Amino acid sequence: MKPKVDAAKLKLIYLEDSAQDVELLRELLTDAGFDLEMDCTATENEFLSFLQDPSYDIILADFKLPGFDAFGALRHSREICPDVPFICVSGSIGEETAVELLKQGAADYLLKDRLEKLPSAIKRALAEAGEKQALRYAGKALQASETRYRRLFETAKDGILILDAASGLITEVNPCLVEMLGVTSEPFLGKKIWEMEFFRNIAANQDSFAELQRKDCSHYDDLLLETADGRRIEAEFVSNAYKVNYRKVIQCNIRDITERKRIEKALLALSLRQKSILSAVPDIIMEVDGNKVYVWANNAGIAFFGDDVIGKEAQYYFEGEQETYDMVKPIFSGDENVIYIESWQRRKDGEKRLLAWWCRVLKDENNNVIGALSSAQDITERKRAEEENRILSKFPSQNPNPVLRILRNGTLLFVNEAGMNQLSEWHLTAGNQVPPAMGEAVYEALQGESPQNKDFECGGRTFSFFIAPISGRDYANLYGFDITERKRSEEEIKNRIIELERFHRLAVGRETKMIELKQKINELSARLGLAPPYPLDFVEANNKSNFENQNTITGDKIL
Known part of the structure; x- marks a missing residue:
């Protein structure tokens, strides 16, 4: 049953054995402006039945009733x-009785001659x-909040230390910090923070503790702690x-970070290594975003x-009509195969x-396409040499x-002399x-009556042959070209692109996890009524268009 503050509508139980008194009270309350719904009884059993209905706003009771009295009725109502x-509304009641009713929980008592x-x-x-x-x-x-706090404090994955701000006295230490430092909680309690060797880098003395006292919030990202067994911990x-x-x-x-x-x-070491590699690589390496704009x-x-x-x-650098974008379309649809293309480009x-x-696709940690990484070689001179070879092929000797x-x-x-020498095996x-x-x-x-290009291995080298069926004859002419160095170069480029893409995925994935962790800490801070400790406006702005800080209460503020 819920108490009613708005008295315009009123549903009540009236314990009374006088029909005249019932009507008198009904008329009085109606005239007073109550929209009244009243159930009357003079028996204990029916009263108990009424009490099972949670919708009543108030109980009025005569002191003397057949078989029981107001004290009995009050006990039932307190229990249910x-x-x-x-x-209590009674014709006559002594002061001591009235006081006892109030002590046992009655809200008030009135004499019937003062209705x-x-x-x-x-x-x-x-x-x-x-x-x-409301107070209850x-x-x-x-109580529920304190229970939640205690559970969070005890189960937090961060070490938590509670200090009395005025004295620097350690009042609470959670299990995580105890485990982190390899000790029990007893040495902490009752000690001042600067008396604990573990925390000499936080507050070496009372003067340095004063800095914590002055600031509402302090943050150190490179704190060194030493455990009971001498291990050094890097901590935030x-x-x-x-x-x-x-x-x-x-x-x-x-x-513990x-x-x-x-x-x-x-x-960082990997990044420096990659930069060194990239600086030494003579091949062109370019990165584009999802809109095919160069970003690196x-x-x-x-x-x-x-x-x-x-x-x-x-395409700003394309020369002439090209199908380059059509050829790389699978990459921007998520295809992870390396695609080879040749394209005329304008040099600076x-x-x-x-x-x-x-060309190879680049994806983020959610497997979304974010661009492509490509490596290129200038093959202008090689193509010219191949053309010269084609012309020269007309003169085998x-x-x-x-x-x-x-x-x-x-x-x-x-077979010409060059063929016998180069294909001696x-x-x-x-x-x-x-x-x-x-x-x-x-x-x-010959069966297909169309020229073909085929690569063959001989003596540890790779030769590319252009096979030209001769019309009306039962043979074909083959023109070979040693492409060993080109093949090796192509394979190195493919492997380099794959290595770069893996590094890119590793770096982006770690940074995103760090941002997500900081976001969770900010969310917990907000739930606890605290200011977010990490400025992540740029992430929130990005989430609008595309994509727990146990601080005061949770004990999970640090990142």
Whole structure:
């Protein structure tokens, strides 16, 4: 049953055995402006039945009733519905009896010859009951809050130290800090912070403790602690001052960041290594975002495109009509394969150059595409050499590269001197069979009546052959070119791109986890009514468009 503060509507139980008194009271309360709903009884059993209904606002009772009295009725109401006010209305009652009723929990008592005071007594009783209930609810809420705080304090993953702000006395230490330092809680309690060797880097003496007293919040990101067994811990320290029962305390949150620092150092070393590698790599390496705008370039890339390349779209440097964007479309759809393309690009001096690109997707920790990382080589001169070789192929004896003529059945008809020398492991002789793989390639080209390009390994080197079926004949001419160095270079570039992409994913993933952790701490601070300890406006702004700080209460403020 809930007490009613607004007396405009009133539902009550009236214990009375006089019908005349019932009607008199009904008329009085109605005239006083109450919208009245009243249930009357003179028996104990029916009264107990009424008490099971939680909707009553107040109970009025005559002192003497058949079989029981107001004391009995009051006991029942205190047991079943303690929040509902009880007023005794009697024709005659002694002062001692009235006082005893009040002691046992009655809200008020009135004599029947003074019923004109009943409306105001009812309003007063309802208001007082409401206040008592509000206080009771507040007490329960406080108790629940203290229970939550204690649980959080005991289970926090950060060490928590509570100090008396005036004296520096340690009043509480949570299990995490005890475990972190390898001791029990007994040595802490009753000691002042500067008396504990563990915390000499926080407050070495009373004077340095004064700094914590002056500041509402202090933050140290590189605190060194030494455990009981001599281990050194890198820790992050945050202190906050607040009042508990009008007494100022300082809560110190201590987080072991030794592993985090180790990872940061490893990442820094890796980053420096990558920078050194990139500085030494002669190939062009470029990064674009999801809009194909250049956001990073190595030294070779800047040397080719110019100092102003960052911020420009890739197609700004295209020369002539190109299908480059169509060819790399799978990358920006999430395909993780390395894609090879050749594209005419404008160098910073305006010269048109042919670049061979190896492109790979970049993704964030949520597997969303954020751009691409590409490596390129200027192959303009190589292409020119290949063209010269093509022309020279018309004169086999003068060609410095292998030239062969092979029948459909794999029989060698002709090989020039360069072919015999460079392909010596094959022991090529006219009239003999060529290696099976080459014979199969010739057969396929003749069957399809279309030229083909095939790569073959010989003597630890790679040769690219252009197989040209001769129309109306049962043989094909093959023009070879040693591409060993080119293949090695391409493989190195692919591996380099994959290594760079892995480093990028590692660095971005760690930074995002740190931001998420700081966000959780800020959220907990807000729930506790504290100011967020970390400025993350830029993250919140980004979340609008795209994507627990146990401080005073939670003990999880430090990051």
